[in-house]
Amino acid sequence: MSELARLYRWETFSTRQDLAVMPEYNAVCVSGADKACLAKSPTCGHAEDADDWMRAHLRETGHVHFRRVFTDFAELLETDQLEPARVKRVRA
Known part of the structure; x- marks a missing residue:
């Protein structure tokens, strides 16, 4: 049986x-003495909307402990496709 040479790039x-x-x-x-409440906000497009939901839930229940979740989407790029960083210099 012959070995096949493989090249990985x-x-x-x-x-x-x-x-x-x-x-x-x-x-x-995640508030609760014995068991966490686990009420969930709807998916929001802005952090402020999730904060508004937490405040409304606080008013209704008195609960003050929450887990906040931020989800973004990523893409992979070869490093030669990246644009060079641009810096604005501010002089004092």
Whole structure:
């Protein structure tokens, strides 16, 4: 049986947030003495909307402990496809 030679090409990739897709925000109530409440906010397009849900839940239940979840979408790019960083210098 002959051995097959294999060539693997390793590329350097970098990740970045996919700006074509909006991030998502959620909150889950983890308050409770014996058992966590686990009430969940709807998926929100902005952090402020998840915060508003937490405040409303606080008013209804008195619960003050929440787990906040931020989900974004990423894309992998070969490093030679990345744009160079641009810096604005501010002089004081």
